[in-house]
Every structure is written in C-alpha cells, then in structure tokens.
Amino acid sequence: NAGVTQTPKFQVLKTGQSMTLQCAQDMNHNSMYWYRQDPGMGLRLIYYSASEGTTDKGEVPNGYNVSRLNKREFSLRLESAAPSQTSVYFCASRSTGSGNTGELFFGEGSRLTVL
C-alpha cells in the first residue's frame, strides 16, 4: 500500500514564485491535513479538511491556500512564496477512531526552500 504520497519531495523557489504541493492517500480516509515542520519546533497545522468539500484553517494558514479535490487528494498552494515559508511540509490523513483517537498517517514530506 502506498499510504500517503506527496509530490514533489524537493523544491527550490525564488521569492514571489508560486507552487502547489500535491498529496494523495489511498486509505479512504475522510480527514486530511497539511503541516509544516521547522527546526526546534513542533509540527504546526496549516490547513485541514475534515471531509471532502470542506477545508478549515489551522494554526498558521497565512500565505497558503488549499483544495480538497476529492476524497483522495488534498493540495497546498503557495501563491507568492516568501523565505519564511522555507520548511518541510507534511501531508497526513486520519483514520476513524472512537472519540478522538483516529490514527494519523504521514507522507514522506516535501522540502521547500525559498530564496
């Protein structure tokens, strides 16, 4: 099973350029997430989608947009990249669990550098 697949794995952008990070999951999960991970900090939630057709802001949404294209795919777009967006980006999907115990499954990460 592929699980959660992210593309691209590496990207270098110049300030002001735009790009889209792609994420797809094959586990039939309803919920999907985009996080960023910076050195010395915990993962921070950018956006999430509780189900197909819905998206919500997380902790650090500024400078990003998302699209839940269908149940499998959840993309993250940087409209005008800034050096502060240099980070490792992780997509995750969540299984259904009793109460709030659904398991998170992560992709391999996309390493973005903005010059």
Add this chain to the structure above:
Amino acid sequence: KNQVEQSPQSLIILEGKNCTLQCNYTVSPFSNLRWYKQDTGRGPVSLTIMTFSENTKSNGRYTATLDADTKQSSLHITASQLSDSASYICVVSADSNYQLIWGAGTKLIIKP
C-alpha cells in the same frame, strides 16, 4: 496556553541500554496523548495513543506511561537498537475538534 514540553532535547546512549524520554503538557481539556517516532528525512509514525483512563501502553520494546493528574508522560525504550535512532515526539490532543499540540521532540542517538 496549550503546550507540550519534552526532555531531554537530545540523548545519546549505547546500543542495548534502556532510556526514558519525558513529556509534560499543559493542555485542557485533555483528550489523548500520542508518541510518534520520526526517522531523519521521513514522516512521523505513530507508536502509541493513550486516553485519559490508560496508565501504561506497550508497543514491542516501547512502553508509554501517562499520569493525567500530574500531566506527565514518559516513553521507555528497552534494549535499544541502532534503528531506534530517531526523534520521538509527544503529541497531546485537546477536546473533540482534533486539535493536536506537538512537542518539539527528543532526538535519540544510539551508538554501537
């Protein structure tokens, strides 16, 4: 403010030795606590999920404990192996909207 603090920041031990990683949290209302393992250059992988009523949970050589009264958790690794070298992240889930508060992680290095 909801926070998760982990200690130590980094740890080096010899292969075969045991170690314990600590997690303190100030998250309310508490839903559950998770431990993740993150290998360098990879995404986090879940080790355990513990709810309020669970004090101990094991996953192979990994044993997590939870004291909801003192808001502390620990992850004990027994008979460490080189493949245990990774960052270990404590994550606390608050209430029912699936808000997760992530710790910064403990970087564990196992030396032969």
